[in-house]
Amino acid sequence: MRQDKLDSIDLRILAALQREGRMTKSALAETVNLTPTPCWERLKRLEKAGYIKGYRAEVALEKIGSVTTVMVEVTLKQHRYEDFARFEQAVRGIDEVVECYATGGGIDYLLKVVARDIDTYQRLIDRLLIAEIGIDRYFTYVVTRAVKTALQPSVATLVPDGDIAPEKTSGRAG
Template sequence: MKLDAIDLRILDAIQRDGRITKLALAEKAGLSPTPCWMRLRKLEKAGIVTGYHARIALRRIAPVASVMVELTLANHRQSDFERFERVIATIPEIVGCWSVGGGIDYFLKIAAPDIDAYQRLIDDLLDRELGIERYFTYIVTKTVKDETVLPIASLIGSP
């Protein structure tokens, strides 16, 4: 789907405020409300807008240990990757998982109440015999930047 400047303004606005009113979105897009709403629905139907979410300041509610893990599987058959990914998808504490190229297979982002809970989670993964060859743990000590707004215009080469 080819996006024009109006589509980009709509996407930028809803990334910044998923609860924006129809009227305010139309103003930011430079359209009247009905055509703006129709464009938003078109972006949703095309699968470009996949959902609306709230950002939660979890540390204000409960203690949390954020942990990044790099992980390598012992075997690299498609079935090994599929099995691992199926299990990972079911574990709520694993809030991000990326398959990557290079010397490792996956990066995981884990949110646990504390380091002991994190270690129990890792021990459970190892007990499941998912073919984990090695893993390296990195405790997040400070979040420097954690953006959810993507620079869409610059990524698609639009001014």
């Protein structure tokens, strides 16, 4: 299934699940104005085509223990393919690195690190430097508070206006 094959019902299904991933099948069908069976078939098709990457819980880590979030700019010493690959392989294996983006411009990578505290973060950076994965420089920015957090923008912001019709409140299509 390619993007141009998504219709407004598919987009409404994605938008509804994005808002509430634990929605029951019958509630989803009602939300998108379908009967349960066709809605379920569309949902399975969207999952199989990779439009839905997974279902997960967002855990309140701060309720479990102390959490420090740090943004890190990283510049590598060399810029060959193998240098990027070595760095990327290393950060993929570190649980505290929750996001890593290769960037164009003045830095090579932007990382989001979530650690127990600043000392734990610094020990992580020290291990990366000792591992010789090509880091030339890094700059640390400690997050003092989250102003906005969203895993991704809503589906509706990514499609042309009008492609996601408003949800209906009565009557269902089959």
